Amino acid sequence: MNFSFSEDETTFLEAFQEHLAREKQRSDAAIIFAPQRETDSWLVDSPERRGFMKRLAEAGYIGMSWARDYGGRERPGIYDYLLNEELSSQGAPIIGKGVGCIGKTIIAHGSDKLKREFLPKILAAEIEFALGYSEPGAGSDLASLRLRAERRDDAWVLNGQKMWTTSAHFADWYWVAARTDPDAPKHKGISVFLVPMNHPGLTIVEIETMGDHRTNEVFFDNVEVPADYLVGQENAGWQYVCEALDYERFALYTVGPLLLRFEALVELVRRTERDGRPLADDPAVRARIAELACEVETARMLQRRVIAKAIKGDVPTVEAAMYKLYSTQLGRRIANEALDWLGPLALLSSDSPDAPFAGKWEMSDRATVVDTIGGGSSEVQKNIVARRGLGLMTGA
Ligand SMILES: Cc1cc2nc3c(=O)[nH]c(=O)nc-3n(C[C@H](O)[C@H](O)[C@H](O)COP(=O)(O)OP(=O)(O)OC[C@H]3O[C@@H](n4cnc5c(N)ncnc54)[C@H](O)[C@@H]3O)c2cc1C
Known part of the structure; x- marks a missing residue:
């Protein structure tokens, strides 16, 4: 290979x-x-x-x-x-989003008007987007989304709520999945719209995650969208959302941040003393960091499998699920190990002058939890591996 x-x-x-x-x-x-x-x-x-x-x-x-x-x-x-x-x-x-998820979907399915309006701005990096998929009650089970879009003359009117919209507070445009046919099977009644983020009917409310990542909930109150800002075909939105998620798996799941985190852990072991002895001399620490080095290499190879499959033109659903599950949980293990090795002071955050490594590991311990949720939680990845990778259908 x-x-x-x-x-x-x-x-x-x-x-x-x-x-x-x-x-x-x-x-x-x-x-x-x-x-x-x-x-x-x-x-x-x-x-x-x-x-x-x-x-x-x-x-x-x-x-x-x-x-x-x-x-x-x-x-x-x-x-x-x-x-x-x-x-x-x-x-x-x-x-990320502009070039891949949104630009590629507009190229594949958008009208000439949307292509003329958005593609040059995306190419010039002049425009920021937010992705409006998740809602209360529709995260892992995204197809249950309920934000309602109703046709009135030449416009669609959107009412409801989105949850966890990253970048909503600074984006220029909102890429929104909404329900256009409540009577159709749930995957078949969804459409995608482009809404200007400064629309007066939108209310953006900040949510601070435990990883210090700002995300938002967004409320829609009679948000009128001209009919030509519907992307592609009415009720075909689920297909577009899935295609965009496939792109996300390919180009956005980089392994670099995990490698940097592990390098920082090795540096911690080099520079830290416990009970007057260098941590690097402790046989238990040496054994554990060697194990983690193997796990980091495993993550790198799982990610290469995603890439290798995507290059061949296949959709790497199971490979991406394995990589996301393994790498984000490894991120948690690395942060936990750092906290154990640094002792009680590791709990001090960056605003304390006594915080070891300027509070990096206290922060890492919180941020790595968030990684295991965004883009599909660990449990959802396990379901994909069990069902699609191993053929273990539920109720079979
Ligand atoms: C930092 C961050 C940024 C995000 N940015 C965006 C964004 O920009 N746009 C956007 O649309 N969304 C965004 N999300 C939302 C993200 O996609 C969802 O949080 C995620 O899909 C989980 O959905 P949920 O929060 O509704 O949890 P739920 O789906 O309600 O899950 C709750 C718990 O139940 C478990 N669970 C759910 N279903 C199953 C099952 N079938 N089997 C076993 N366990 C299950 C989950 O693993 C989880 O532990 C973001 C999330 C985070 C954390």
Whole structure:
């Protein structure tokens, strides 16, 4: 089995690393590159981050896998993945929703109007999106969503609530799944809409997660959307949502942050003493960190399987579920180990001057919990592996 990259892919990666090396010379680099950051910086808005994305766009790195007709370079999806893996390995924001989930769906299913309006702005990194899928009672079971869209003349009117919408507080547009036919089977009555985030009928309420990640609940009160902002076909939204999630599994599940976390743990073992002795001399610590090194390598290989399958044009559903389950739970194990090895002081947070490693591990212990939920919880991944990977149907 060969997981190494081709010559062209390697050349591309080297050129991109040079781009990032130039970026690191800038005076605002410390705001953009933060390898020890737990919460991915693409979730936080700042002028520096937007500027970084614009320069990526100017250098031609945004929309590389789009067709040339739409301003892309028609490169295989592996290039989007390589880009994101390098970005996340260096602690930089990754490209995501706009280019992949939304841009690709508009290219595949959107009207000429939506293509003209949105694709150039996405390519130029001028526009931010929020994804409105989850609702109270519709997270793992997303197809049960109830946000109602009713047709009135030339518009749709949306009423209801979304939950956990990351970026809603700074995005420009909302990519929303709503129920357009309540009488159809639940997967068949859903449509996708584009709604301006500053619509007066939207109310955005902050939710602070235990991982210091801001997300939001969003209330819709008679939100009128012109009919031409319906994406693709009415009632075909479930297909579009699933296609977008497939892309997410491929390009957004980078292993870089896990590798950085493990490197930080090795550094902790190097620099910490317990009872006057270096932690690195403790046989139990040495044995455990060696085990974790094997587990990190296992995660890296599980992720390579996702990529290898996607490159062949297959949908890596089971591989992605295995990787998400294993890597996010390994993130928890690494954080737990750090807390054990640092002792009681590890519970101090970053605002305490006595916090070891500036509170990184207290933060990591909280943030890694959130990773096991977003994008599909661990239990849901286990169900996918049992049902689709092992053929163990329930009630069979
Ligand atoms: C940081 C973060 C950012 C997010 N950003 C967004 C966003 O931008 N847009 C968006 O739409 N959503 C977003 N989400 C929502 C995310 O997709 C959901 O939280 C996730 O799918 C779980 O849904 P839920 O929270 O409704 O939990 P539930 O589905 O209610 O699950 C509750 C518990 O029950 C378990 N469970 C559920 N079903 C089963 C089952 N069949 N078998 C066994 N156990 C089960 C779950 O594992 C979980 O432990 C985000 C979530 C997080 C944490």
